[in-house]
Each structure stands twice: as structure tokens, then as C-alpha cells.
Amino acid sequence: MRSVVMIPARYASSRYPGKPLVNLLGKPMVLWVAELSAKAVGKENVYVATESERIYEVVESAGFNAVMTTDDALTGTDRLAQAAEKVQADIYINVQGDEALVDPADILKVRDAKLDNMNDVINGFSWISDDEDPYNINIPKVISTEDNKLIYMSRAALPGFKDPKCAPIRYKKQVCIYAFTREELSSFRAFGRKSKLEFSEDIEILRFLEIGKTIRLIETKSGSLAVDVPEDVIKVESAMRKVGMR
Template sequence: MTKASSSVAIIIPARYGSSRFLGKPLAMITGRTMINRIWSLARAVPGVDEVCVATDDERIAEHVRSFGGDVVITSKECANGTERVLRAAEMLATTPAIVLNLQGDAVLTPPWTITALIDEMHRNPTVEIATAAVRMDMRSYEALRTAKQHGEVGGTTVTFDRRGNALYFSKSIIPFVRDDKQGDGTGLLPVFRHIGLYAYGYECLRRYISLEPGPLEGSERLEQLRALEHGIPVRVVEVDYGGRTHWAVDSPDDLKRVEAIIGEEGDLVGA
């Protein structure tokens, strides 16, 4: 299926009632709310026709409007962030050809990684879903492996074929690395950490939401496996964070880590 036009919308799903972190989008990070930071990142991406926040909560909506952001109120019955993104896209004045799902807790996402997905969708009109991944070096690999050994769930890895199409996503570290000699001499390993950033062709997003979850998605608790289980290719785009640190906010403890990273590396974009 090909995309009919080149219009692009970035939609940021933001839910107030997270069981792990109530009111997370309104949490403060170095003087600005999380949702304000995400909106600023999205606005810094060139070639985007529309940026909006999709939320089910008037507190978030009122705050987004206060800093000049566009907001769409979606139902509290949305099963997940991806469905919330679709419902918001359906309510936009102009139907976008490409929809970017920029998760509301990914406050350290460099704008150029979003651009890389948009470029891939434009360059290859047959690509229906694209997502991002960062190649790991031994240091980042060992840090992730240690975290997994201590029971942390966060951190997804992905394998893909020579065309860049995903083979599998997992909360386990894949592929298994026997020793550091599997690197290519640069210190990098054949292990890619998945970045939870997605670009969809609009019609594919509608079809994806209508599909039944499969056993792999149920086991891993990873929505993107639904596409693979139903035979929809997912293009994996390797991105370079340019020395920036990847981190998402899953709990209140993550706020301190993110603030420390911003203190060390500076803001990606201004307010």
C-alpha cells in the first residue's frame, strides 16, 4: 500500500492516569513539564505539517493550550497510546499521509531521529511502518545486561534482515552475544536497542489497530509484535544519537536521571 500524499503529523499521546506514574505528562523536569519538552522536540522537526497532543484529560489539555500547543481530546476507552494516536489523527482537519507516534515520556529524543523516520517513509513509499534503533557498544550492552539481571523490564532490542525489516523485538537482549569479538573492530556489537518511536502510513495505522493481538505480543507486552504476527513488515532505521544519552521516564525515579543528563549534555532544543 502506498501513501497518497506527503503530509506529516506528529501526535503525542499523553495519559494522566498511568498506574506507574500518575500525572506523568505534567511532571516537572528542570523547570518545564514533560509534555512541554516533548512538544518542543516535535516542533523542532522540519517538514512536519501538524503537531498535536492527544489526551483524555482536561488538566493536560489546559496545560498544553497554555503554552500554545494544539490538543485533541480522545476517549478514555482507548486501549493504548497507538489507538489514541489514531483517534486523534481521525479528528484532524486534514488527514495526514504519515503519522508519527512520539511517546509522551521520550523527553531525550533528538529531533534528527524523528527526521530519519520521515525521510525513510518518503524515500520508500511501500514502507508502511518505520521505527528507530541505536546500535549498542560494549559499555551500553553491559549496562543493559546488568539492569536485566537485576529484574528491570525496560529496554527492548530488535533484530532485522539485510533490507532493514524487523525480524523480532524482545525485552530479552537479542541476539545473544558470546563475547566482544562479535563486534566489528569499532567497539560496536550486532545488538540494537529499539527506540519507541514509530512512523505509520495512515491507512496502515487504521488496519493495525483493527488487528487482534497475538501470543507474541501477549508474552512480551510489545505492541509492535502485532504487526509482525500479522505479516506487516516493520522497517528499522538505524539512528545515531550523536553522543546524546537515551533515556525515557517510566517512574518518578527516572526524573532525577533525566535531569542529570540534561545538566550534563544540555537541552536538545529551547523552550
């Protein structure tokens, strides 16, 4: 069973153009993610899927694999589905290109969960920390059954409550590590459009619910920080220094 990490890296990001190449502690962010992913699955099993020749050249120059995709992919998962057609593997692990603090152990945890549940899509989650705001729309909140199967995901602070005494003690958030088979990626792309909920929330994992897939959630370490907007760079660099990344 071959497992590969695929990192979607779109240069023309609507919220943060050029985000994969943003400098973090002197190195493009996408290379931090690639290096950490290589610690989990080996450098030969790490691919960056991009529509940008500029990103492609940076990745290849650093000795990593890059796969060119079209510039009209609806989402990062659609981009992965394109790239998966060119790379033979049994499991495709999507690690987002803005997760510069991703833990290689969490990548392996998601992979192992997929090996145990090949018919389910796997997605990571962690608990929102005290210094994070559950009302921040850049943090997708996770609603799941008690055995961690996804019910819904939202940018709103969910679950809601009628009586303040029933308010949740803490919230789950999505961690952008996923695991798919090629067939699951093909079915996702074949849907042909964003689902209505996916479009409203701008959360692509919701499309899998429309095609009847069970999404199994796997808890990863807390403290995950992604670069969503330029203001996040300082916070992420600070966190990288704290864990000794140079």
C-alpha cells in the first residue's frame, strides 16, 4: 500500500495571493510543509500540486516532486484529484500548504486511520485553544457524533445553544490533513460543482457528504496554526520559534 502526501498550493489565492511562497523564517511556507511531510512518508512520496510555474520551480529546485494542474480547479481537493491521475498510490494524504506547523506524527495518524477504514474519508480535528476565537470565520468548526463521525462543519460557532447554561465547554476545529483513495477524489471532482453548503461555508469537505461518504474524524495534537491571512504570519513564525524550527 503506497501512501503519498499531496500538498495543494495555489498561487492565485483570493484571500492571500502568493501565499504558498510567503517567507516564514527565511524559507517559503510550502517548503516547510513539504519537509515536515517528508519526515512522515519520505521525500520521494511528497508531491506539491500547483497551477503556478513559479511554485513548481521553487519546489523542484528544493528536490521535491511537483505536479502541474489547471488553473481552474474549484478547490484544493479538486486540484488533488487532478494530480492523483498522474501519481499512482493507494492513499492520498492532503496536507494543506499553509500548515507550516503540521506534525509528521499526525500525518501518520491520519494515514493509519485510513488504512483501518478504507471506505471512509479521514479528516483531522483538534480542540480550539483558549487563545483562539470560536467566532473567527477563518476557523472551520466541527460538529460530530460522539464517535467522531462528521455531521457538519461551519464557519459559525457551532454547536449552538438556546440556554447559556447549555453552551459547549469547548469547540472542535478542522485540522487540514485528509486521506482519500483515488476513487474518492474522482467522485468528488465528478460532482462537477461546489455543493450548496460547500459554496456557502467555503468548506470543501462538505461535498463528500453530498456524495454519501462517511467522514471519520481523527484527533490530532492541539496548537495547530495556519496562515489564512497576512496577519497570521507573525503568529505562526512565533509558534515555529517556540518549537525550535529554524
